[in-house]
Amino acid sequence: MFPSEPDMNDKLNRTTSDHPTTTRREVLRRGASASAALAATVGASRMVHTQAASADPDRKIKIGIVGAGGRGTGAVNDSFSINDNIELVTIADLDPGNAERLRTGMTRRHGDKINVADDRIHSGLDAYKAVLEDPEVEVVFLTTSPAFRPSHIAEAVKAGKHVFAEKPSCVDPAGYRICVAAHEEAKKNGTAIVTGTQYRRQSNYMEAVKRIHDGEIGDIIGMTSRYCSQGIWYKNRAEGVSDTQYQLNNWMHFIWLSGDQIAEQAVHNIDLMNWVMQGPPVSAYGSGGRFTRPDDSEMWDSMSIDYMYSDERPVSFMCRQIPGSTAENGSTVRGTKGFAIIGAGSSGSTFLDRSGKETLKLEGSIADAYRQEHKDLIDSIRSGEAIVELLETAKSSLTAVMGRMAAYTGKKVTWDFVANESELDLFPKDLQWDGSRPEPSYAIPGKTKLI
Known part of the structure; x- marks a missing residue:
């Protein structure tokens, strides 16, 4: 996941670090129109990756990844070990060093399946947008730290991309509701979403x-x-x-x-x-x-x-x-x-x-299962029968x-409350790369409120 190295002093010169990332709160507020601006930028290519475009089972499928740490590297290796005629073309991560390491390591293992030019390595909080805006990318791997998963999935679906999303799908009820909406939109669009719950395979x-x-x-x-x-x-x-x-x-x-x-x-x-x-x-x-x-x-x-x-x-x-x-x-x-x-x-x-x-x-x-989830994703895209399994993983998350x-609260909590009533949204309102964060604290039952 990203980033994976403790030394972050070299990250202050970001092409996108001066801008806050899109927040899940914005996605919740805008609902179906959450990524309208992004969708407009890729509108000309959005329908390229729906069911109707999946008739050729032998075409090369081009992949981008957001999150180039350990889990992202593992996902690329698993997919490229079992699938033929696929190609990694772009990488986004907070740390360009992670992206460079992924490109170098996977080139050694998978040779000509890795074709990432220098100008297609992106860094910063908003680097994921460059992957979603890339018209060549048909499948995006979302393997960042979990907080970003719901909004990244929602925007990827808006952009017409097929998705592999690591677990968990969400870390709070607000993120769950974003996932539910994204699942429904993916089903409607024929956009595949396979998740990192390898035991199901x-x-x-x-x-x-x-x-x-x-x-x-x-x-x-x-x-x-x-x-x-x-x-x-x-x-x-x-x-x-x-x-x-x-x-x-x-x-x-x-x-x-x-x-x-x-x-x-x-x-x-x-x-x-x-x-x-x-x-x-x-x-x-x-x-x-x-x-x-x-x-x-x-x-x-x-x-x-x-x-x-x-x-x-x-x-x-x-x-x-x-x-x-x-x-x-x-x-x-x-x-x-x-x-x-x-x-x-x-x-x-x-x-x-x-x-x-x-x-x-x-x-x-389990090694076979890790690879099988990626084979099932690519096979479903090529067959035109997209797998959409986000809802199951969102419910488990x-x-x-x-x-x-x-x-944390010492209270009995019901499914109806967390799914439909809870207002808990942990994502920062205004996340800035150079910003401050509240002093770390931990939950104390009886004092921590059920929200």
């Missing part, structure tokens, strides 16, 4: 969930899910950088940018929960705290959430990032006839009967946000 996950839905373990009684690890990266502040620059560089530790661990990382398991339960939960009630985070980090380092799904089916969820603690990552689905244990990564899935006897073992590769809100 991992063979053991797909087969396990199908068998659960087909009744192999009987009626679902409940579920337990854990995403517990031993820590996360942190970047010290370099001298001479603004608050904005520092927070963008150290984005995981600021809630407006990452949504905390439950949204940024653990959303994979929460997405599985919604997938198994065939919809988002009715309510969430939880707790947690912070014990080991750096002083200026806004993150908690543990949360435990009790989600209640329809038909009174409880799901116990926990996430944790504490050095020296025992790591555990996976989910157990409990049914009237047996159990399904679905492990994280490539650890596979196991079915047990009520006595604990193993009845089925399923294997799957909001489920994570719902749990965070419950833990």
